[in-house]
Amino acid sequence: xxxxxxxxxxxxxxKSLKYYKIMLNKIFxxxxxxxxxxxxxVEISGxxxxxxxxxxxxxxxxxxxxxxxKIAKVDFDTTALESxxxxxxxxxxxxxxxxxxxxxxxxxxxxxxxxKRLIALAEAVPERKGVRKTESKSSFLANIGDTAIKFVKTxxxxxxxxxxxxxxxxxxxxxxxxxRGSILFPIIRECSVDALPIVSLISxxxxxxxxxxxxxxxxxxxxxxxxxSLVGIAMIRVMGAVMAGVIMAGRTGAAFAAQLGTMEVxxxxxxxxxxxxxPVEFLVVPRVLALSLIMPLLCLYADLMGILGGMxxxxxxxxxxxxxxxxxxxxxxxxxxxxxxxxxxxxxxxLVALAGCLRGMQCKRSASAVGEAATSAVxxxxxAIVIATAVVTVLCNVMGI
Amino acid sequence: xxxxxxxxxxxLDFTVNHGDIFIIMGGSGxxxxxxLRHLVGLQKPAMGDIIYSVGGKNISSEEEKxxxxxxxxxxxxxALMKNFGILYQSGALWSSMTLAENIALPLEAYTDLSVxxxxxxASLKLALVGLAGFEGYYPSEISGGMRKRAGLARAMALxxxxxxxxxxxxxxxxxxxxxxxxxxxxxxxxxxxxxxVVTHELASIFAIxxxxxxxxxxxxxxxxxxxxxxxxxxSNDERVINFLxxxxxxx
Numbered sequence: 134x135x136x137x138x139x140x141x142x143x144x145x146x147x148k149s150l151k152y153y154k155i156m157l158n159k160i161f162x163x164x165x166x167x168x169x170x171x172x173x174x175v176e177i178s179g180x181x182x183x184x185x186x187x188x189x190x191x192x193x194x195x196x197x198x199x200x201x202x203k204i205a206k207v208d209f210d211t212t213a214l215e216s217x218x219x220x221x222x223x224x225x226x227x228x229x230x231x232x233x234x235x236x237x238x239x240x241x242x243x244x245x246x247x248x249k250r251l252i253a254l255a256e257a258v259p260e261r262k263g264v265r266k267t268e269s270k271s272s273f274l275a276n277i278g279d280t281a282i283k284f285v286k287t288x289x290x291x292x293x294x295x296x297x298x299x300x301x302x303x304x305x306x307x308x309x310x311x312x313r314g315s316i317l318f319p320i321i322r323e324c325s326v327d328a329l330p331i332v333s334l335i336s337x338x339x340x341x342x343x344x345x346x347x348x349x350x351x352x353x354x355x356x357x358x359x360x361x362s363l364v365g366i367a368m369i370r371v372m373g374a375v376m377a378g379v380i381m382a383g384r385t386g387a388a389f390a391a392q393l394g395t396m397e398v399x400x401x402x403x404x405x406x407x408x409x410x411x412p413v414e415f416l417v418v419p420r421v422l423a424l425s426l427i428m429p430l431l432c433l434y435a436d437l438m439g440i441l442g443g444m445x446x447x448x449x450x451x452x453x454x455x456x457x458x459x460x461x462x463x464x465x466x467x468x469x470x471x472x473x474x475x476x477x478x479x480x481x482x483x484l485v486a487l488a489g490c491l492r493g494m495q496c497k498r499s500a501s502a503v504g505e506a507a508t509s510a511v512x513x514x515x516x517a518i519v520i521a522t523a524v525v526t527v528l529c530n531v532m533g534i
Numbered sequence: 535x536x537x538x539x540x541x542x543x544x545x546l547d548f549t550v551n552h553g554d555i556f557i558i559m560g561g562s563g564x565x566x567x568x569x570l571r572h573l574v575g576l577q578k579p580a581m582g583d584i585i586y587s588v589g590g591k592n593i594s595s596e597e598e599k600x601x602x603x604x605x606x607x608x609x610x611x612x613a614l615m616k617n618f619g620i621l622y623q624s625g626a627l628w629s630s631m632t633l634a635e636n637i638a639l640p641l642e643a644y645t646d647l648s649v650x651x652x653x654x655x656a657s658l659k660l661a662l663v664g665l666a667g668f669e670g671y672y673p674s675e676i677s678g679g680m681r682k683r684a685g686l687a688r689a690m691a692l693x694x695x696x697x698x699x700x701x702x703x704x705x706x707x708x709x710x711x712x713x714x715x716x717x718x719x720x721x722x723x724x725x726x727x728x729x730x731v732v733t734h735e736l737a738s739i740f741a742i743x744x745x746x747x748x749x750x751x752x753x754x755x756x757x758x759x760x761x762x763x764x765x766x767x768x769s770n771d772e773r774v775i776n777f778l779x780x781x782x783x784x785x
Contacts, residue, residue: 313642315635319630392630395629396628396629399624399626399629400622400623400624400626401626401627401628401629403576403622403626404620404622404626404627404628404688405628406575406576407574407575407576407615407618407620408615408618408639408640408643409612409615409616409643409644410639410640410643
């Protein structure tokens, strides 16, 4: 196939004129005054193009007009203008505005035909009143007020969303509607099996790091065997759940937000609403359910991987026996710690899924909004995890478990 | 109709009769799509009423017959919306589901049919819009025109009494657009649905429209209503004539 592309630029018939000016890729301007110094004729020659170095600006012409004083008319002579593009339009527009503001008549008759037509085209539809966006700068106090109002609004939205989800769950439990397996199982797979490699890597390394940091101190007392207790309790009581939670916030929470956000952009959520299908029941509940079911299992797996990581350090660096390490871990970790960890992971699963779905449902209709939703889902998820951990830890302390 | 303090349209008053193909037309940004969102329940109008009249054997009271959409009880509203079929501008197929599953979802939500009956119905609806054999495809695997037709198949899944189309021919080539128009006409003949179309495609307006309302963005109100062909012949309003003749004026 052959494509023939021809670009025709307005060419000046007066080709013979000063050839070197074309070669120079430069704009040349000359001023002439006629009619008793009443009329300024601006002679433009050379190449007036976007990539021409702007040695001449509209300010030069305006200051020339101002320096001459009593000019009543600005005319142009473009017989020697070789080529031009949009840059000449903005140049002329500035001059025209100046002329308009100072009661000077702007004569465009002698401009090249194309330029004249384009100027006329730009003038053809006058600016609609009240369309232009005005940026109003608000005062410091007003900003504080706005932020406070926004905060109340976001809290209301969050509570509303939480309420809606709770009602939907109640409807699910009371059998008012069903979740289909074909919707639930892909989500479960996405947040379980698919997440295993990254969960393994991170929790194993966290166990390793904990063991290293502990070993440095404990070796000084000859108490390296307590590395097993340290890693075991830390992983099972808090770190397993927290690490799994953070990974899921970054992985699945963001994915939920992006999925729901894209559905909002594509009117898919509208399509659900107008069918009378509640998006919360159809999209949010399966996701929250899936992650809540899976998180305790992931946490259990993360616990195991963390202990294995610690064991690697214990065995290869501290010369502990594998059985010795295993027995110490078993002896020091109480069942209470285990249940606390599992409980926390259940809470984290709910929080991460809710944060992801909330941000996804709040998404506006643009590509950047989807990105913001995903980011905000991760941030919300991790903040929620940290706060929840703090609350659970303090409560456990108060209750003495 | 308003967004915040910006009024989009006011003093709208029109009736869509049973069996109409009702065109909502007007220039860009005059509020056509917003009006549609009010009609189908996606966005509450700032003020005013939208009343749907529904017939049927099990309807006794006046209140059930004429439903004031935005004041109706949740159950009444849901029952009414079951009778809506909507074709969105972009198709709005659920992208994580195959075409067959897309069409099956409304059926699963509202009927007690068996799985095999539902899949049979889904195949039938796909065949009606010329997409037989595409049951297992995902929306991202087919062309824009096909997505529109699949969207139409989904809109018809429950044999709705009210069909709404948001710019059905936007993004389609002229031949596909005409085929879609013919499909719409065919649907009205076969199912007896009342159809509301938001469009500014002149060819479609004249080909299928039996009634219409013309919205104007400057005066923020409707400036004409009636059958498009009649409007073209009898209207004295320059804006309407301009629109219906692509600004070329009456011949």
